[in-house]
Each structure stands twice: as C-alpha cells, then as structure tokens.
Amino acid sequence: MNGSCVIVIPFVSMNEYLLQCLKECQALDYPQFHIILLPDQPVSLPPEFLHDNISIIVTGDLTIAAKRNIAIRHFSGADYFALIDSDAYPDVNWLKNGVAYLANHPDVWAVGGPNITPPDEPLLQRVVGNAQQTFLVSGPLHFAKKLSASRDCSSLHSCNLILSRHAFDTLGGFDETLFTGEDRNLCDRIRETGKRIYFHRDVIVYHHNRSLWIPFLLQRITYGHGSVAIGKRQFNRFNVALYLPLGWLGLFLALFVYEMCSAGSMLASMIFAFINLAVAAVMAAQACISIREIPLTLAAILLCYLGTTIGQILALVGIEPNLKRFYSNRPAGVIPLVVRQQKGPAGEPPS
Known part of the structure; x- marks a missing residue:
C-alpha cells in the first residue's frame, strides 16, 4: 500500500x-x-x-x-x-x-x-561513527547506528x-x-x-x-545540555542512560574525594578508572574494522563523556551556550547562501 x-x-x-x-x-x-x-x-x-x-x-x-x-x-x-x-x-x-x-x-x-556511517566517510568522521555504535556513547539506541536486527524499541x-x-x-x-x-x-x-x-x-x-575533535565535542556538549531538559520532562527507565556520563564522573569524584579525606593511596579510584578505560577500549575495538581506528575510536568515546558531562553541568547551573552554533554539521566546502525571491506571504512555499 x-x-x-x-x-x-x-x-x-x-x-x-x-x-x-x-x-x-x-x-x-x-x-x-x-x-x-x-x-x-x-x-x-x-x-x-x-x-x-x-x-x-x-x-x-x-x-x-x-x-x-x-x-x-x-x-x-x-x-x-x-x-x-x-x-x-x-x-x-x-x-x-x-x-x-x-x-x-x-x-x-x-x-x-539504521542511521549509519556513509561508506566513503573520512577517518576522523568514521571513528566517531564507530564510537556511536557502542553502548557507552549511544546507550540503549546503539543498535540504531549499525545494521542490526529489526525490533520494537523505546525510541x-x-x-x-x-x-x-x-x-x-x-x-x-x-x-x-x-x-x-x-x-x-x-x-x-x-x-x-x-x-x-x-x-x-x-x-x-x-x-x-561530526569530525573528531572539536566538532564532535561541541555536538556532545549540545546533547548533554539537552538531555537535562528531556529528563526533567519525562524521567523514566528509558532515559536513565542519558545521565551515564555524569553518573560516571560523580562516582569517580566521590571515590577520589573519599580517598583524599581518608589519606588513602588512591588505589581504588585508579582501579575504577582503569576498569572503565579497559571496557571502553574493548568496545572501541569491537566497533572498528581496522587496528588503526581503535585508538581514535577510544578517544571519541572519552571525548563523548567529556562533552556530555560539560553540557549537563552547564544546563544544571543554568548556563546556555550558543547551542545552534555548536550543533551545526557542515562539510568543509560550504556553498554560499544565495537569496531567491519568494512568492506569496512569508512562510509560504514558493510557487
């Protein structure tokens, strides 16, 4: 039909x-x-x-x-x-x-x-696509970044x-x-x-x-900022993963502060960080098709957590950066804006 x-x-x-x-x-x-x-x-x-x-x-x-x-x-x-x-x-x-x-x-x-990486994507964009195939970056929707099996889903x-x-x-x-x-x-x-x-x-x-480094970082700051508004509207079990980066940072800082206050050796916080880094490295390797992509994919995962956490902290303290500028994704060769006269009232499509 x-x-x-x-x-x-x-x-x-x-x-x-x-x-x-x-x-x-x-x-x-x-x-x-x-x-x-x-x-x-x-x-x-x-x-x-x-x-x-x-x-x-x-x-x-x-x-x-x-x-x-x-x-x-x-x-x-x-x-x-x-x-x-x-x-x-x-x-x-x-x-x-x-x-x-x-x-x-x-x-x-x-x-x-699936919304997947184009086959001719440059390396620094391809590794970002690799990172987005992992649960650490895309949460429960990580399957949508690759050719996964059909299924009912939450979003x-x-x-x-x-x-x-x-x-x-x-x-x-x-x-x-x-x-x-x-x-x-x-x-x-x-x-x-x-x-x-x-x-x-x-x-x-x-x-x-987005290309690794700055463009992807800015995108993740935007996502992190927006996730706070989503959570305030509908905080449910499907949206808990939005706060994974902030939760990871909170756990690490709590452990770090506890060891500082107790004059410990910082061994627990170091082990915690190492385990998480190892998990990220394994997921990065699983998403890559070549060995040379693994370190850059791992960097993209870590950059995702940094950007998302920054965005969530900014939202929680009431700071709103220029999100539209942060979020825009354009290729290197941008075509200049050219005005065409529109017919009819403003907002109507041209005839």
Whole structure:
C-alpha cells in the first residue's frame, strides 16, 4: 500500500551535505512524495533541483522541532511524514519499506531504521561513527547506528523517522521548546499512548558524523545540555542512560574525594578508572574494522563523556551556550547562501 508522503528537511544554510540529501531523495523508489526544505533564510537551489515536488518554507531562527511542526501542519493532506537530517541521505528503498510497515501495522506509530556511517566517510568522521555504535556513547539506541536486527524499541532518532498523519495529529507534534531530544520526547509520548515504535533494518539512512575533535565535542556538549531538559520532562527507565556520563564522573569524584579525606593511596579510584578505560577500549575495538581506528575510536568515546558531562553541568547551573552554533554539521566546502525571491506571504512555499 502506498500513500502520499512529505519528506521534511530542516537546515540552517545551503551546503554540500544538503545537496547530496536532495539528490538521493529524488532517486527514491516511491511513487508519490514531496520534499519540503526549511532554512533559516531564503536560499537558491541549483537548477537541477527546481522541481514541482520540492518546496521551501523560510522559517527564521527556530528549533528543529518547530521547523518540523511547521512543515507537517502545512501539508495537512499527506498520509505520512518522513524526517531526515540535512547531513544525511536515504537508501533508495527508505520510504517504500518504512511506509509499507506503517500501513500494515496500525499499532505502530513510528518506524525508522539504521542511521549509519556513509561508506566513503573520512577517518576522523568514521571513528566517531564507530564510537556511536557502542553502548557507552549511544546507550540503549546503539543498535540504531549499525545494521542490526529489526525490533520494537523505546525510541528512534529523528534523522530517520517516519510517522503517519494520525500519529502526529494525536500527539500534537514535537515539543518546540527542546533544542535537541525532541525525537526522544515524541517517542516517550508514543509509548504513553500504548502504541509501538519499530526499528526496521531495511529503512536505512546514511548519516555523516561530526569530525573528531572539536566538532564532535561541541555536538556532545549540545546533547548533554539537552538531555537535562528531556529528563526533567519525562524521567523514566528509558532515559536513565542519558545521565551515564555524569553518573560516571560523580562516582569517580566521590571515590577520589573519599580517598583524599581518608589519606588513602588512591588505589581504588585508579582501579575504577582503569576498569572503565579497559571496557571502553574493548568496545572501541569491537566497533572498528581496522587496528588503526581503535585508538581514535577510544578517544571519541572519552571525548563523548567529556562533552556530555560539560553540557549537563552547564544546563544544571543554568548556563546556555550558543547551542545552534555548536550543533551545526557542515562539510568543509560550504556553498554560499544565495537569496531567491519568494512568492506569496512569508512562510509560504514558493510557487
């Protein structure tokens, strides 16, 4: 069964990742879909992308959640909505497989699948993808970073998420106050209704990773900051893993302070740190395809904990950095922003 589908792509400014995403979306094996682009400012598409099935809604500086709500509410006649990030691109059967599963399983309100490292990713981005395949970085959702077996799950990433119109209308959309984690919040609400979330191994998206060092660190600071807001809204057993980095730091500092106060030898805290480092090294090795990737993958795991902890501490003390600047993922060659005159009222797609 096929239904009309809208592909929703929020972004800040035009870049090569976005053009790659558009190109692969246009090649999808699906009979009826429309692509909606949601930039901060007016943009101009190259001639090869000026098709009737691509629209632009200029949103201004809004959260990703707010941009997606605008797009979905604008296309009220669509049967399904497929969410993808501007730095990702879909497999040719992405929509076909995802919509078919939703159509055949009405108790499933959200379906997604692997969001995996592109095959041609450079080394410093590939090792970040390796790290995200481990439980230490991605928690219970680590299976979504590789071609894992299909299963029911507690949550899915919004870089690869397909919803029915009914599900969106019932839930009332995304929480627009969340800068990150709007996908986890939505999935929490799906479970609260008693409906299912399904990970389908054949609903594949290729997702470019941040590059190791600074870009990945800034991304993890953003995630850490956002996880505090998610936990305050819905603290449940599925979201406990969000606090793993902060909990690890707390345990280590508590042990360290105890040994300092008791004039101990610091042996226990050193053993604690060594065991955790060894576990991280084993997980890094399991995720790597070559020996040269292991030390960099281990570094990415440690950097994840550093960044996430910094972000959570900043949120807990009420400090909010420029999260949008931290979070943005662009390739080295950024295409300059070019203005195209929009027709109709502000916020309407060009004719």
